[in-house]
Amino acid sequence: MTGRWNWRGAARCRTADAEGLFVAGARQREAKLFCRACPVRTECLAHALDQRIEFGVWGGMTERERRALLRARPDVSSWAALLHDARTAHYESVAEETAEQLARAAEHERHQRGLDETA
Helix, strand or coil: CCCCCCHHHHCHHHCCCHHHHCCCCCHHHHHHHHHHCCCCHHHHHHHHHHCCCCCCCECCECHHHHHHHHHHCCCCCCHHHHHHHHHHHHHHHHHHHHHHHHHHHHHHHHHHHHHHHHC
16 A cells, blocks of 8 residues: 555545535534544544644534644644544553453453362
């Protein structure tokens, strides 16, 4: 595979009326809810932050929320890299926790079998 993956092809708004994402006031809540189910919400948000897009709801955040985030984290040079790394760390943490839970469950089952055999 050459080049970078184009996340826009998987965006939920690609097949819906994207005009609903460029609204003001209380209607932005609806737009944010629409984004919640999007499989590429993180990539969309990173794009909007990296490109300093000023209008619309992108990645589930309004322009006001994005401006506040940019002001709070002026040190971030690549939101795409930051959010990718954060997601990867989260998935690794979840995988590690799941492995530990499975190991505890297996140990508990072995212990229960041992008790059943001695009874």
